[in-house]
Amino acid sequence: MSDSSAHQVHRSDHPLRVSAGRVDLRAYPTDATPDFTGGKTEGKEALADLGSPLAELQERLFAQGRAGAPAPQRSILLVLQGMDTSGKGGTLRHTVGLMDPQGVRITSFKAPTEEEQAHDFLWRVRRALPECGYVGVFDRSHYEDVLIHRVRELAPAEEIERRYGAIVDFERELVDRGTVVVKCLLHISPEEQRERLLARLDKPSKHWKYNPGDVDERALWPAYREAYELAVERTHSDHAPWYVVPADRKWYRNLAVGRLLLEVLTRLDPQWPAADFDPESERRRLVAQGPVT
Amino acid sequence: MSDSSAHQVHRSDHPLRVSAGRVDLRAYPTDATPDFTGGKTEGKEALADLGSPLAELQERLFAQGRAGAPAPQRSILLVLQGMDTSGKGGTLRHTVGLMDPQGVRITSFKAPTEEEQAHDFLWRVRRALPECGYVGVFDRSHYEDVLIHRVRELAPAEEIERRYGAIVDFERELVDRGTVVVKCLLHISPEEQRERLLARLDKPSKHWKYNPGDVDERALWPAYREAYELAVERTHSDHAPWYVVPADRKWYRNLAVGRLLLEVLTRLDPQWPAADFDPESERRRLVAQGPVT
Numbered sequence: 097m098s099d100s101s102a103h104q105v106h107r108s109d110h111p112l113r114v115s116a117g118r119v120d121l122r123a124y125p126t127d128a129t130p131d132f133t134g135g136k137t138e139g140k141e142a143l144a145d146l147g148s149p150l151a152e153l154q155e156r157l158f159a160q161g162r163a164g165a166p167a168p169q170r171s172i173l174l175v176l177q178g179m180d181t182s183g184k185g186g187t188l189r190h191t192v193g194l195m196d197p198q199g200v201r202i203t204s205f206k207a208p209t210e211e212e213q214a215h216d217f218l219w220r221v222r223r224a225l226p227e228c229g230y231v232g233v234f235d236r237s238h239y240e241d242v243l244i245h246r247v248r249e250l251a252p253a254e255e256i257e258r259r260y261g262a263i264v265d266f267e268r269e270l271v272d273r274g275t276v277v278v279k280c281l282l283h284i285s286p287e288e289q290r291e292r293l294l295a296r297l298d299k300p301s302k303h304w305k306y307n308p309g310d311v312d313e314r315a316l317w318p319a320y321r322e323a324y325e326l327a328v329e330r331t332h333s334d335h336a337p338w339y340v341v342p343a344d345r346k347w348y349r350n351l352a353v354g355r356l357l358l359e360v361l362t363r364l365d366p367q368w369p370a371a372d373f374d375p376e377s378e379r380r381r382l383v384a385q386g387p388v389t
Numbered sequence: 390m391s392d393s394s395a396h397q398v399h400r401s402d403h404p405l406r407v408s409a410g411r412v413d414l415r416a417y418p419t420d421a422t423p424d425f426t427g428g429k430t431e432g433k434e435a436l437a438d439l440g441s442p443l444a445e446l447q448e449r450l451f452a453q454g455r456a457g458a459p460a461p462q463r464s465i466l467l468v469l470q471g472m473d474t475s476g477k478g479g480t481l482r483h484t485v486g487l488m489d490p491q492g493v494r495i496t497s498f499k500a501p502t503e504e505e506q507a508h509d510f511l512w513r514v515r516r517a518l519p520e521c522g523y524v525g526v527f528d529r530s531h532y533e534d535v536l537i538h539r540v541r542e543l544a545p546a547e548e549i550e551r552r553y554g555a556i557v558d559f560e561r562e563l564v565d566r567g568t569v570v571v572k573c574l575l576h577i578s579p580e581e582q583r584e585r586l587l588a589r590l591d592k593p594s595k596h597w598k599y600n601p602g603d604v605d606e607r608a609l610w611p612a613y614r615e616a617y618e619l620a621v622e623r624t625h626s627d628h629a630p631w632y633v634v635p636a637d638r639k640w641y642r643n644l645a646v647g648r649l650l651l652e653v654l655t656r657l658d659p660q661w662p663a664a665d666f667d668p669e670s671e672r673r674r675l676v677a678q679g680p681v682t
Binding site: 122159160162163185188189192193196197198200202204235286287290293294297298300301303304305306308311314315317318321368369370371373375378379381382385387388389 | 415452455456478481482485486489490491493495497528579580583586587590591593594596597598599601604607608610611614661662663664666668671672674675678680681682
């Protein structure tokens with residue numbers, strides 16, 4: 097059923113899917129393991145088991161993208177957001193790393209450059225969109241422009257307000273063009289963040305991940321939570337829903353994002369493109385060619 | 390020894406390294422397994438064993454890149470070239486896939502767009518260079534501009550001639566700036582190519598990889614070989630040497646490229662950057678902060 101559209105791949109009853117309306121993140125667990133009964137060992141095995149079906153579906157998606165116009169022009173955009181230490185990097189390594197890197201395009205959004213600042217906030221995001229057939233992954237994203245920008249007042253209130261609507265329109269446009277948008281909020285508790293920051297201080301090999309500024313941002317936790325709640329509330333939609341992934345347990349976070357990817361790929365159901373040549377006559381042509389050197 | 394420079398990471402006695410001077414590719418084996426005595430099973434295990442040391446060194450390189458100016462600004466550029474079916478995609482999946490995708494940037498060069506054609510041939514290549522700390526991988530590269538361009542006469546002879554020198558200068562510039570350039574020619578026999586093309590015709594799930602034009606290119610095998618020989622001869626250098634990787638056996642090809650990557654990373658010897666803060670006082674600050682929510 098290659099007519100399954102990018103709109104229909106999200107299950108409305110997914111256990112991690114955010115509920116429409118007012119969002120209170122304190123009501124979402126950070127250490128639960130919805131839809132999984134095992135522990136860490138089983139979780140890691142379950143993640144490894146996703147590798148093979150993920151690879152097959154991803155290759156079909158990629159093949160479809162290469163085939164060009166006649167096939168549906170599909171791609172996937174995975175958006176990873178979360179507080180510092182919530183595990184965006186770990187998810188890239190362990191979950192995104194399960195896929196064939198040939199078909200994956202990762203973009204890590206940092207503080208915008210001067211050139212980027214001189215454009216609308218979506219300019220750099222549009223330039224980083226995955227081509228058809230690809231799985232694009234955003235490590236941070238256009239959501240920073242309504243998160244840290246709101247908390248740190250890096251833009252006027254009316255502009256932040258405008259951006260919620262602009263994001264909804266933008267994501268609608270992506271989905272209409274065939275991109276499946278999967279938005280994950282990696283949800284950790286402030287206590288877990290503290291442990292992770294302390295762990296980074298303990299090991300010289302982790303010092304490069306530590307930034308004294310993180311402690312200052314951490315002091316603004318309630319303001320960030322509120323900014324996340326607003327962002328999720330205002331941009332959650334049927335075509336681009338938010339998933340809140342309990343992320344205090346790293347293994348569960350990796351597994352949950354992997355399952356989400358597998359689920360949307362399964363529902364997207366990409367097909368091997370039909371040959372635009374006759375395999376039999378190509379075989380004869382090759383054999384008739386004889387040695388070429 | 391973090392002063393090891395991007396110049397010194399190539400072993401002059403590496404068994405896959407091309408010899409300076411006239412290159413006759415027919416003298417280079419396509420099915421040998423230099424420096425490896427086991428078979429396929431052992432080869433796959435040996436590749437898997439590279440995962441962990443590769444990951445550690447790659448993370449150090451990445452950490453160094455994040456630390457900015459004081460540390461040496463290092464990156465790696467792996468260039469994959471080879472005839473159709475030589476296994477560029479397989480190398481990406483199996484070998485490049487061993488690394489953390491967060492620190493890898495893959496660029497697949499296709500036929501140039503109109504905009505790219507309106508620029509010098511290196512324009513699009515420069516835009517795809519890895520940032521410091523990253524491992525960039527080129528699936529095809531600027532070498533296409535002296536390979537298919539030569540064989541198919543897509544550029545005048547004087548322009549092709551100019552490009553050899555331009556490539557040498559360009560790669561010298563990269564290495565001087567701290568990028569290790571690793572150029573691999575995935576070397577298959579024409580008989581092996583024929584088998585692989587036939588195998589693609591056998592399976593509907595491989596049809597998307599088959600292009601009838603490949604048979605026409607194949608007919609030009611001797612011209613391509615000559616173009617490769619010239620390209621390698623003219624652009625082989627101590628700072629950016631060519632490696633000819635026997636690629637008839639996929640497992641060996643993957644292992645050989647993986648070992649090369651591990652070798653240059655080991656010789657580059659990236660170090661965890663020193664903290665630019667005092668871990669003890671940061672720990673106190675975090676603990677003193679108390680609960681934040």
